[in-house]
Amino acid sequence: MAFQSFHYVVFFLVIFGLVRGVFRDNHDAKKNCLLAASYYFYMCWDWRFAGLIFGITLINYIIGQKIADATDQPKKKAWLTLSLVSSLGILAYFKYTNFFIDSFNTLLTNLGVETSLPLLSIILPVGISFYTFQSISYSLDIYRGRLKPVSSLRDFSLFVAFFPQLVAGPIVRASHFLPQLEEGYKEEQKNPVESGVALIIRGFIKKIAIADVLAVHIVDPAFASPGDYSPWFLLIALYAYSYQVYMDFSGYTDIARGTARCLGFELQINFDRPYKATSIGDFWRRWHISMSSFFRDYLFYGLGGSKYGNVYVNLFITFVAIGVWHGAGWNFVVYGICHASMIAYERWRMNRRKAAGLPPLEYTGLHWIWRVFWIFTLVSLTRVLFRGGSLDDAWLYVEAMTNFTNTHTPIGLVGGATLLIATALHYTPSKWTFEWKNIYCRMPSWLQAGVIVTTTYLVVAFSTGTAPFIYFQF
Amino acid sequence: MxxxxxxxxxxxxxxxxxxxxxxxxxxxxxxxxxxxxxxxxxxTYQFNEQLGIKLLRPNHTLAGSNAVITTNALGLRDDDLESPKPENQYRIALVGASTVMGTYTRNNGDTLSYQLQDILNNSLDKTSRPMRVINAGIAGYSLQDQRKIVDNLLSKLDVDHYILYTGFNDLGGYCKPSQSAAEKDDYSLPTLALPKWLLTTELITKNTVALRTSLAKSQALLNPQDVDKSEFSHNLEALLQSLKRTEKPVLVIGNAAAFRRDMPQEQQANLSETARYYNGCFDTAGLLTLYDAHNDMIRTASEENGMRFFNLQSELPGGEEWFGDSSHFSVKGNKRVAEIIAAKIAPDLPNNKE
Known part of the structure; x- marks a missing residue:
C-alpha cells in the first residue's frame, strides 16, 4: 500500500478516525487498533511476510527479557549474540544469499572451476533492513543498560511494526518510541494534526512534484542508456539524482513523520539539508540520520570508535557495512569504501591540523559556497555506484561521461525547471521550513482545505503511478 | 484543536x-x-446479452451542447435500417471502434459512415443502386469485439460489402501486465482504487501528459520491437476469417495517426498526447514504430486473405486540421477520409463493374 495511493488515503482516514475519535479515551484499544492496522498495512504488500516480521519481533522481545534477567555479563553477551545472529541471519538470508552465491561462482570461475551454484528464488521482503535494525537496537540498548525491557509484547510489536515508518524508516530507537506508548504521555506538538498534515503535504510535493519528475525527465533516461547522451547531460543527471534520492527519501520521511504525528506519535528527524555539508563527515551527520547514527552508535563505537583500535579500520568497516546495508552488490561495497576513504582523509587532515596546533577549518562566504558545491559534487559522483545496478553499469556511465563527441543534452523545460526548484528549495534557510508549518497551522480551515485539494491535484498530475519510493528496495 | x-x-x-x-x-x-x-x-452503453456484445443504448438520444448521439434500434449510432432490406439497396458496413462511431462529431450527420454514404449516393454519381453505409463502430471496441459484431449482428443484416478500420484500442494492452503474470507473483491484499468514471482525475491526467514524459528515452518505456504482438495477430486473423466467411468483398484500411515523423519534435509531442495517455509505456517515436508495425501486419493478413488494403496513414496528412486528437478524425477529417474511401471503393461497387 503506497502512501500516494487512494487506498492509503482511505486507510489513513479510517485509522485516524478510530485513534483520535472512537478510541480517544481508551488507550489499550488505540494501541490494539494501531497494531492491527500496521500488520494490515504490511500485508497489503505481501501477506506472507507478516509471519516474518512477527518472528523477528518475538525473538527480540524474548531475548530482550533474557538479557535483562541474566545475572552475569557472559550470559548477557550470549543472549545478545543470539539476538544478533538470528535477526541478522534472517536479514542476510533474504538480502545477501544470492550475492554470496554469485560472488562464490565468480571466484570459482576465476579459479578455473567450471561448476556454479544456482541462484535461489528469494523475494526481498519490503522494509526488512529497517525493522530488523529497529528490533536489534532494542536488544543492544538493553544489553548496554540504556533501556529496560518492555513488559507488553503488544507494545513491542507496535514499536517494530508501526506502519508510518515500517517500510522505509526512520529507524526508530526503542528508547524514543516506547515511552510514547505509555498512558498519559503528553504529545510534544501544540497542533499535532495540523502540523502533521503540513509535513505530509511537504512530503508529497517533494516526492511527486520533484523526485518523480527529475526521475522521468533526466535521471532514468541517463542511466538507461548513458551512451546516448553528452557528458554534460550525464553530469547534470548525477546532480539531479542526488536531489531525486533526497527529495524521495526525505519526502517519505516527512509523510511518515506527519502521519505518525497525526496519530499522536513523534518520529525523529532523518535529514538536515545534507547537501549543505562542508565535509563528507558533515554529510553523514545530515543524511539518513537514523541510519548513520545507528551505525555510529552500535558498530563504530562498538568497534572502539576513535578511542580504541585503529580508527581508520573502524571507519572502513562501518562504511562498508553502511554500503552493504543499502543493497547486495559490489557497487555498494565500493560506495562504502569511497566514503570511508574520504572520511578517513578528512580525519587524517584534521588530526594533522590539531597536531600542528591549528584550529579546525571554518568556511564562510564564497569559500563556504565553493566548499558546499565541492562536497555536493563528490557525493553526487559517488551516487553513480548507488544508482547503477552493478559495478559494470556504473563503469559504463563513467565511460560515457568521457565521450565528449556526444552533444545530445535533452533537458526540457519541465526537467530543467524542476532541477532549479529542487536546488532553490534545498538551499533556502532551514527556518523557512518551520515557518511553513506555522503558516499552515495559522490558516483558516477553508484555506487549509484549499491547500490539501491543490496538493491532491498536483499528485494526480505529476504521479506516474509506477514510481515507488527509492528506499523501499533497501 | x-x-x-x-x-x-x-x-x-x-x-x-x-x-x-x-x-x-x-x-x-x-x-x-x-x-x-x-x-x-x-x-450510454449496454451489454446485449443475446448478441454477446456491448452496444449503445438503443433508440436513445444523448444530447449535449457539443454533441448529439442518436442511436437506432440495434444500438448503433445510425438511423434505423429497413427490414427486410429494400431490393435494390447496396449495404456497406463500416466496422471499427470510436473513430468509426464518431468521436468529435457534433451529430450523426458528421460521422464517417454518413459522409461516405452521402458521397457514394450523390457526389460520385456513378451508381444506380442506393448506397446504405452502416455505422458499425462502438467506442472502445477491440478486434475481438469487432469480430463479434460481424458474426453476431452484421451477418444478419444482409450486408453486401465490408469496410474495416480497426483503430488503436488493442495497442493499449501492451502497457498492461498480462493477467496471469500479474496474478502469479501477487501476494498482496486487495486494495481500493479510484473509480474510473471520476472526471477530475481523467481531466488532470489527460492534460498533463507532458509533465510525466521526457524528451529523452526512458528505461520505463517499452521498445515497440520487443512487445509480443502474437495476440494482436491472432485476433486480427480471427476477425478477417469472420469477414471472409461472409463471402462479401472487404476493404481493409490501415490506421492513421495525427503525428508524423516529418513534423517538428514539439508538434509530434503535442499531437501524440492522447495516444501517450492511453499507451503510457511508449514515447512518440515508439508509437509511430508500433503503428507502422501493426499496419504492416494488417496489410499482410489482408492480402493473405484476399482482401483489398490501403494505408490511410499515407493517404491522409497528419496535423490538427484532420484530427481532433492523436487518432480520431476532426469533422473535416471525416469528410476527407470519406472521400478517400469512396475513391478506393468505387471500382468495386456494383455499378462500376457493370
Missing part, C-alpha cells in the same frame, strides 16, 4: 466532491454523458 482539523477535513471532502460534480454537470451539458446517466439507469 481537533475541531479545526475536522472542519478542514469536511471542507476538503466537500471541495473535492463539488469539483467532481461540476465536471460531471459540464460533461452532461456538453456531451449528454456523465455519471448522472448511470444514476438515472440510462447508461
Amino acid at each position: 481537533l475541531r479545526k482539523s475536522r472542519n478542514t477535513l469536511v471542507i476538503t471532502l466537500a471541495l473535492l466532491l463539488l469539483i467532481e460534480i461540476a465536471l460531471q454537470v459540464r460533461s452532461h451539458i456538453r456531451f449528454g454523458q456523465s455519471v448522472f446517466n448511470a444514476l438515472a439507469n440510462e447508461t
